[in-house]
Amino acid sequence: MVKSLSSALAVLVGLSAVPALAQDTPTLTIYTYDGFAAEWGPGPQLSAAFEPICNCTLNWVAADSSIGTLRRVQLEGDTTDADLIVGLDTAIAGEARATGLFADHGLSLEGLTLPEAWTDSQFVPFDYSHFAFMYDTDKTATPPRSFEELIALPDDVKIVVQDPRSATPGFGLVLWIKAAYGDRAGEIWEGLKPHILTVTRDWSESYALFLDGEADMVLSYTTSPAYHIIDEGDDTIKAALFEEGHYPQIEVAGILKSSDQQELAQQFLAWFASPEGQKIIPTTNWMFPVVDLGAELDPAFAGLPQPQKTLTLSDEEIQANSSAWIDEMLAAVQ
């Protein structure tokens, strides 16, 4: 209590906001999104595991969102404190690359277990999952097996999705439908319209609507059921697998050109993409690791059904068309 009070006072005079940095150890400043650095996220555990190895300090700086970290370094340009960004994803990697702010990672990255081959020279993948609709086995006995089956269900079967302009999964769904249906994407969205209960700003709001029983399905990740199995012992929440295939979200990290800690940053990324770093990811970020953890992967993850087919779009296609695709979606569900 006394400690908390003094920390509250310290906040008021701005003391606690100054990171306590030891002078003699190097510091790696990492920009990330809020949930990654939060107490339940991977950040604290990664620090605890890596700091003794590198004899350095990891300084996590959290922006409110993944895209917020990119915008912050864009605004800061060469004067940024950031050595690394952790938490961009493949949907915005093309735009991030185009800023010219990122350096080559210089790692060989062999033996990754990603759903697609990895050739990116600037971004290092650190976890992935496929976008998918969750359903509750107590309420939905037979989930739809494709977008077309979902569309054919009675109109009172409701789904919740997120706004592609403010939430990563929302944008992911736009890419998923585009990758699966190409020119027919607008038609699919129009078909989904009567089923869309609402379009929320963030993932957390729509997921809460689903858990409260307001909707039958919610757009989330194939790994979401693992949280309910591991933390709540509840195996009634499952991902519906679609025959069209699923679009993945692959989260990546990149080193900034302006960093004066290139070697240390590379050392961190190499460790992070190794089994030592990766074993922290599944039960903190609730995503699949990018390497084979063998027996160290929680069985709840190992037992999750995986999509038959992974859909892809190139960085260039996404960068050139994302605005038009979002407009197409908004116009169709308006």
Next chain:
Amino acid sequence: MLTLPRRPLRIGVSATLALAIAGLIAAVLWSILAAATDAGGSSRVDIPHLLRMTSIQAGLTTVLSLLVGMALAWALNRLRFWGRDLLVGLFAAAIVTPGMVVAFGLLSIWGRNGWINQASEALFGISVSGSIFGLPGILLAHVILDGAFAARILLARLDAIAPARLKVGQSLGLSATQRFALIDWPAMSLSLPGLGAIIFLLAFTSFPIVLLLGGGPANQTLEVAIYSAVRLDFDLVGAVRLALTQIGICALVIVLASSGATVVAPYARSAEPQWRDGALARFLQASVLAVATIGFVLPLLSVLFDGMAGGLGRIFGNPSFWAALWTSIGIGAASALLTLFLALALGLGRAATGSRASRTLLGTPGYAYLAVPAVVLSLGFFLLVRSLGVRTDTAAPYVVILANSLLSLPFAVATLGPPLDAIARTRGKLVRSLGISGWQQFWRVEYPLLGRDIGLMLALAFCFSLGDLGVIALFGTQDFQTLPLMMFRALGAYRSNDAAVIAAILLIGTIIAFVGLPRLFERLSHAYR
């Protein structure tokens, strides 16, 4: 003709602050334009459509909230019953409770899986739910938030009607309708323009509630488009253009509200009512109260229930909960005091001038921050702090306190402005004839009369400022956690039980502040006198 005492110092301080606030907004927008590297201009937003939808929604919200607020204030002013203070506190708590909490509370009553539908299915085997999603859902959530707030402010006006006036009315044998028209309406109408402006601005810029309950992009606000321009498209010029559109429309509303003529209403401290309305009116009052209690209080009660079911122990055993609690209290207290200073300085200056133009000029900036889109504000503050050469993490707490104060300033001005005006106009002659100084006028005349309103204003500003950190979205917030932020983080990490507990604790704290602070300050101001 008005006989206001000459108070050049009050007007001077007030004008300086008004200018500073307007200047800060200009600086925020300018810093964004300066950071825009290219012309951008890729924003492809159907602005007329958005404006039409938003204006309809905000207009309906404003009218409904004011009507509901007046009816509720009228009923609460007349009726005395056990638990009345708690109920008044609950009503007031709605507006400062995070909007998402209220929206989810609403759904747990009216939703497909809500209490009402569950009860109906259990009793009659039928599902009653039409969908709450769409414009009705947005309006219902907004009216719960804003109508209850309007009721709290208007109740303070009714409670402040001079006992002498009531006595005269009673001896004339006014009917309930006449009493409302001749005594209640003049007291409440003084607050309506300010309240209406606030409610319109809140509804106009509402973002998560509109998306959550709106049922899709058809019911959206400009804020979403601005968010998208700043974050997704990184079209800073376009974002400023959209922000200016929003500020322009809101400014029209604000100017209309703050230029309104002032009605002379006697101002005094409330007395226990001796004068009861007739049976029909009392029945109507009880009905209004019953409906409002079911409509407004049930969603909040459901938040409390869910929180209790979520497991208090796990949260209380978490040290970061206590750290977040103290941070929230520190931020809230500092912001509330700053808000009090700003609102008093602006309000005293505005009440000291009779000219309509200066009243508008002094009144407008106080509302302005409600019109600036949150994402623009956070980006602008980030750039400003950087251009001052200050480390963003060092500046974060101060920026939060300043931004929270400016955001709660409209509520403070709406709470304190009308009584300050009323005092200036009814006691101006007395003050002039006594020839006392401005300080003496404040401590001997204004402060003793304002005690309860100051308490109410502090409660509002305190609870409002407990922890919205949107303004430091880019600053680096991992070590800086308030209760609302902790709640949203829990929700974002699948931990909906923890989020429910924190929501309930926030709500309880808010109710305590609303019941306690007005009483405390009424007692303090009595003691001084």
